[in-house]
Amino acid sequence: MADISQFQPLLPEERVLGPLHELAAELVKECHTIRSPAGEPIVRALRPKLRAMNSYYTNKIEGQHTRPAEIERALRQDFNADAALAKKQRVAVAHMEVEQQLELDLEKTAPGDSFSPPLVCKIHEMLYSKLPEADRVTDEGEPIVPGKYRSKDVTAGRHVAPPCKDVDGLMQGWAERYRKLAGTEALLIGAACSHHRLAWIHPFIDGN
Numbered sequence: 077m078a079d080i081s082q083f084q085p086l087l088p089e090e091r092v093l094g095p096l097h098e099l100a101a102e103l104v105k106e107c108h109t110i111r112s113p114a115g116e117p118i119v120r121a122l123r124p125k126l127r128a129m130n131s132y133y134t135n136k137i138e139g140q141h142t143r144p145a146e147i148e149r150a151l152r153q154d155f156n157a158d159a160a161l162a163k164k165q166r167v168a169v170a171h172m173e174v175e176q177q178l179e180l181d182l183e184k185t186a187p188g189d190s191f192s193p194p195l196v197c198k199i200h201e202m203l204y205s206k207l208p209e210a211d212r213v214t215d216e217g218e219p220i221v222p223g224k225y226r227s228k229d230v231t232a233g234r235h236v237a238p239p240c241k242d243v244d245g246l247m248q249g250w251a252e253r254y255r256k257l258a259g260t261e262a263l264l265i266g267a268a269c270s271h272h273r274l275a276w277i278h279p280f281i282d283g284n
Contacts, residue, residue, distance in 0.1 A: 079242075080245070080246065080249035082238065083238075083246065083249075083250075083273055083276050083277065086250070086253045086254070086269060086270075086273055087253075087265070087266065087269050088265075088269070093265070096265050097261045097262075097265070100260070100261035100262075100264040100265055101261050103264065104260050104261060104264070110122075123176075123179070124172075127171075127172040127175045127176060128144065128147055128148075128172060130171070130172075130175060131147065131168045131169075131171035131172050131175070132144060132147065132168070134171060135164065135167060135168055135171065138282075138283065139215075140164050140167055141164065141168075142161065142164045142165050142168055146161065146164075146165055146168075147165065147168045147169070147172075149165070150165035150166065150168060150169045151169060151172075163210075163211050166207055166208075166211055167207065167211065170203055170204075170206040170207055171203065173206060174199065174202045174203050174206070177202065178199065178202075187257075187260075187263050188254075188255040188256070188257065188263075189255070190267075191250070191251050191254035191255045191257075191266070191270055192251055192255070193244075193247040193248065193250075193251055196247070196274070196279065196284075197223040197224070197225075198223065200222060200223050200280055201222040201223030202222075203222070204220055204221075204222035204223075205222050214281060214282050218281050218282075219281075220280070220281055220282050221281070224280070225240070225243045225244060225247075225279050225280060226240050226243065226278070226279065226280055226281040227240055227281075228240055228281070230278060230281065232278055232283065235276070235278070237276075237277070237278035238276075238277060238278075243277060243279050246277045246279075247277060247279060250270065250273055250274065250277065254266045254269075254270045271284075
């Protein structure tokens, strides 16, 4: 059985939460401003740019990034002749397509339900199901099974991820803590913290 205490704390200590709540409140205020009818054109213009930015930086962290110009070409189905770069382009486009779908899906999801192991698996499945089988392989040659937790132990840099047998229990503990958060500011802080802990669990063979 997984020892949930091994990946505590799941949230910052109370003494540092105050400033974080203030920052989160300011962000919520700004979001309400641009989500007004007057700000709707800004939202429509920002969304595709943010999808591209999120895809770029997410994949850069994973060492799979392409330059913004290459992402733009991939969106026009203009893939590089270099096989490795073309794969990175396909991954970038898949990220953007999944994010666009999630924007619609999560509008109908209660905030606390976002911290759900089945949803995490669904997002992983959505992403890799968009890629050809040849792209669903880690740099180490391990096959990536869309939406399925890893079945072997792994390391990521200096991080030794918990044993694969503990992943399901850790994911349940992860969800149990974050789904109890109430209030927009607390949920924003929880979203950032939950991603940090998700990376620690490393639930899938390719990460999180």
